[in-house]
Amino acid sequence: MKYEVCPICGSPAEQEREARSSTSYYNCLRCGEFVFPDITGIQLNDLSPIEIANISGWIRDNDNPKITTDIINNIQNQPSVPMLTKVDLLLKYLSVKFPIAGDPIDYNFNKVNELLNQIRNQTFPSVEDKHAFNVFENTAKKVLPLLSIGRILTRNEFNYILNNYLIQEKKYLSVNPLIITPKGWAHIETLKYTNPNSKKVFVAMWFEDGMKKICDDFIFPAIVKAGYEPIRIDNKEHNNDINDEIIAEIRSSRFVVADFTGNRGGVYYEAGFANGLNIPVIHMCKQDELQSVHFDVNHRNIIDWESEDDLYKRLLNRIKATII
Numbered sequence: 415m416k417y418e419v420c421p422i423c424g425s426p427a428e429q430e431r432e433a434r435s436s437t438s439y440y441n442c443l444r445c446g447e448f449v450f451p452d453i454t455g456i457q458l459n460d461l462s463p464i465e466i467a468n469i470s471g472w473i474r475d476n477d478n479p480k481i482t483t484d485i486i487n488n489i490q491n492q493p494s495v496p497m498l499t500k501v502d503l504l505l506k507y508l509s510v511k512f513p514i515a516g517d518p519i520d521y522n523f524n525k526v527n528e529l530l531n532q533i534r535n536q537t538f539p540s541v542e543d544k545h546a547f548n549v550f551e552n553t554a555k556k557v558l559p560l561l562s563i564g565r566i567l568t569r570n571e572f573n574y575i576l577n578n579y580l581i582q583e584k585k586y587l588s589v590n591p592l593i594i595t596p597k598g599w600a601h602i603e604t605l606k607y608t609n610p611n612s613k614k615v616f617v618a619m620w621f622e623d624g625m626k627k628i629c630d631d632f633i634f635p636a637i638v639k640a641g642y643e644p645i646r647i648d649n650k651e652h653n654n655d656i657n658d659e660i661i662a663e664i665r666s667s668r669f670v671v672a673d674f675t676g677n678r679g680g681v682y683y684e685a686g687f688a689n690g691l692n693i694p695v696i697h698m699c700k701q702d703e704l705q706s707v708h709f710d711v712n713h714r715n716i717i718d719w720e721s722e723d724d725l726y727k728r729l730l731n732r733i734k735a736t737i738i
């Protein structure tokens with residue numbers, strides 16, 4: 415297999431280029447899969463460690479997103495994630511990869527320093543050097559996604575979080591073998607999304623006749639097809655006096671689908687309320703209205719649907735990819 419270099423983080427990445435649309439498709443060992451149009455103009459070494467960590471983590475959080483100049487600009491302006499959030503992100507990731515209590519975490523964390531040096535200096539082994547490359551690739555495939563999800567900036571930060579915080583201070587992990595401790599599992603329990611067993615999905619949208627029809631014919635069927643029960647509270651247009659019925663429905667939902675077409679204040683309010691409750695929100699907007707979507711939400715990976723069929727397919731894929 416031939417690896418190119420990821421333009422975001424410098425890690426080895428498979429690349430497929432489509433000249434017709436001036437777009438590259440990457441599958442990076444650190445960032446995962448993403449679509450990268452030439453127009454972004456980003457090249458390796460253009461980004462600071464904070465920018466790399468934020469953009470790489472954002473790509474991992476979304477399913478094969480398309481990187482645009484707007485997204486890069488918005489993410490670039492965000493500060494680094496707080497240390498305790500990184501701790502939780504790393505621990506949660508490990509609990510997903512090693513879901514059985516007592517199973518050893520077979521990641522070679524001793525190699526992290528060497529791995530990050532090789533990537534920084536672009537000195538990772540070539541494919542021809544089979545043995546060295548296999549060793550590198552095995553470690554990279556396990557460790558790099560973890561660094562991406564945890565928004566890790568440097569090897570010192572990673573070593574600090576792993577050894578000083580997770581192992582020594584909090585005792586969420588223990589060594590020999592490296593496992594998640596009972597204290598660690600108890601903490602992971604507090605990080606779970608709200609309502610993990612609910613089938614209910616609250617749909618926040620503009621109550622205009624055309625949109626209601628699109629909702630009935632495409633949004634609801636996509637949610638049902640994914641195995642959930644959609645709920646919409648009609649004719650409850652509001653700006654900020656979110657009512658008890660809406661609050662109760664959102665509170666008990668597994669996730670929220672928020673369509674920003676029409677740019678209604680109520681949709682922002684409902685999406686923000688769900689976010690505050692740690693309930694996942696899937697953002698959508700008709701493509702030709704995307705420009706009017708507010709700054710705070712437009713760095714999220716919005717489904718910018720062109721047609722009703724496009725909406726149906728992408729919403730269904732997004733639910734399958736991100737709601738677990």
Ligand SMILES: [Zn+2]
Nearest residue numbers: 420423442445
């Ligand atoms: Zn990358």
